[in-house]
Amino acid sequence: MNREALQRVASLATNTFTEALRQRFFAFLMLLGVMLALSGILLRTFNFGTSELKFLADFGFGGVFLFGSILAVVMTVQLFFSELESRTALTLLARPVRRWEFFIGKFFGIQILLAVFIAVLIGVLGALLAMRSWELGREALRLGMPEPWFSTHGLLVFAFLQCLRLAIVSALTLFVCSFARTFLYAVVVSAMATLACQLQGIGDAALAQNKQETLLHLFVENCGRVIPDLQVFDLGAPLVLQREGLPATVVLGVIGYGLLYIPVLLLLGIWLFRDREI
Template sequence: MNAVFWIAKNTFLEAVRQKFFNFLLLLGLVMTAVSVGITGFNFGSSELKFIADFGFGGLFLFGSILAVVMSVQLFFAEIDNRTAITLLAKPVNRRAFILGKFFGVWALLGVFTLIMTGLLALVLALRQPALAQVALARGMPEPFLSLSGLGIFALLQWLRLGIVAAMTVAFTSFSQTYLYAVIVSFCGLLIAQLQYILQDVAGSAKSSLIVKCGAEALTKLLPNLQLFNLGPQLTLNAQGVPAGTIAEIFGYGSVWIVVLLLVTVWCFRHREM
């Protein structure tokens, strides 16, 4: 565990010092902040929901790009530059190497999620009282905002990004090129994000047998990231989400991360450096 910690710390440090992370973080922050100013184009949805959706979208979009690109980059950089050889020549097993890389990236995604959610919470909290006054003046119900719900959503997003990172590391563990790993990982992310559509295709009577089997296999082989889309319910809905459902999703995400890491360790153990 000692080696895992130091590799993770080093990976995190390396990632934080890269321009790509800072660029995406800045882009996400600007997007969230700017959402306040463009609510005039919200096509009728409530302003608070518009800001929240904008923030949730930015968090997932930039977080996913970060998870894929950083996981591939930090992993391949070690192999391309042969720093992995120096590292694995120490009394460090490959499992510790994989776990260290993963936890380093996941820590980075945690910082990203925290900063993005922090700004979103600030924007929502500042805007909500003014919107509440307007609503009261118009005889409409006061818009609901739960910052604790937003906190739970942030944890769920961190878990979702963890799955994306674990999935990427798994693909990277057997990839031979950087580009291949990035493309396959984004394809995996897309499929994981479209699981309900795939489930519909798999269950549709109109689908051919091959399409049904293919869709069915993809729903089984990749995680369902749509389960984590609980932002509006947790943050803007007074009824919230039952604790049991949240616990189930946490369990689901954790199991997927463990499974993907086990697959990665198995693949990487057989990889010759």
């Protein structure tokens, strides 16, 4: 990989990001995510006490995951297929631009977009948690109750883990796009795959409870292995709201899982895209 290749990847990534930023869909999802996070402010009417922070955190985490996943799937397909359907890919790939440069450039452009999305939502959530934590803390002090607590460091680690999670989702979507023929097919298959990724842990637990030694059971048990297990990234509550936090091995394991899965998805996607006829 020489300097020119890196420059091309960087140019493609920047172009992809600026194109995505102008999409109304992105602004709409961002707005929805912020609104969901801010809607937690209404919870003060219920007087949950220090448990209110858990509710706020759940709303914020849910917004990041729900709207982030939709953004990752739809924008990835949109930005990839729009190049093929509008034939801007013709003018690009007729140049000395290698297929893998195009693929990786798209991926990184989408990651920048997702990072901006997560940063905004986590920023709003962090501000909300800090504000309510301060207000609830004063009340708790007055009543002689334990003070509420949340970890800013944990929130940053959580944000990074969600970046990794959504990077897996977009890498998986790009993998589907590399062989999909239509926009609809790519969106539907990618969305279902993302759903399946989230369900994998639940499915494994259910299968473990009803363990059988049949071939069918073995087949079903291993079917989910084709896709990554995204449930391992559900560490928001312990990271942000538990004083004891998480063992370093857990966090490093999850980071390693993400960093090792993403390149394989991209490599296989490039392999499939390499001989695709434009």
